[in-house]
Amino acid sequence: MEVLKILLDVRNHPVLIHCKRGKHRTGCVVGCFRKMQNWCLSSVFEEYQRYAGAKSRTTDLTFIEMFDIINLRQCLYSIIYQYQGASKKRKLMYQGETTQKPPRLTSF
Numbered sequence: 001m002e003v004l005k006i007l008l009d010v011r012n013h014p015v016l017i018h019c020k021r022g023k024h025r026t027g028c029v030v031g032c033f034r035k036m037q038n039w040c041l042s043s044v045f046e047e048y049q050r051y052a053g054a055k056s057r058t059t060d061l062t063f064i065e066m067f068d069i070i071n072l073r074q075c076l077y078s079i080i081y082q083y084q085g086a087s088k089k090r091k092l093m094y095q096g097e098t099t100q101k102p103p104r105l106t107s108f
Contacts, residue, residue, distance in 0.1 A: 001072055003029050004036060024060055027052050031064035036072065041065060 019025040027048045034044040
C-alpha cells in the first residue's frame, strides 16, 4: 500500500520501479498499480507474465487478483491533484483547499 501511495503521488514523478531482489516484487507492485488504473485483469496478467517470463508465479497472480484497492482508493479520493497557474507546476491539494489566493486588502 505504501509503495502505491508513493507511485500515485505526482510529486514523486517520474518514477522508476526497481527491486534488487528480483522481478516478483516489482511485478506485484506494477500489477496492483495497473488495477488502480482500472486495467482489465487479463491485461495486468499478460504484462506481468511478459515481464516475469519463465519466473512467473501463480501466487503472484493470485496476490494481484485478490489485492483490495478499495481501501487505497478511499484514501486517495480525498486528495485532488491540480495544476496551478500558467507554469503548469504540479501541486498536491487536499479536499476543501483552493488555488485562489485570498483577496489582498489595500487602503486608499
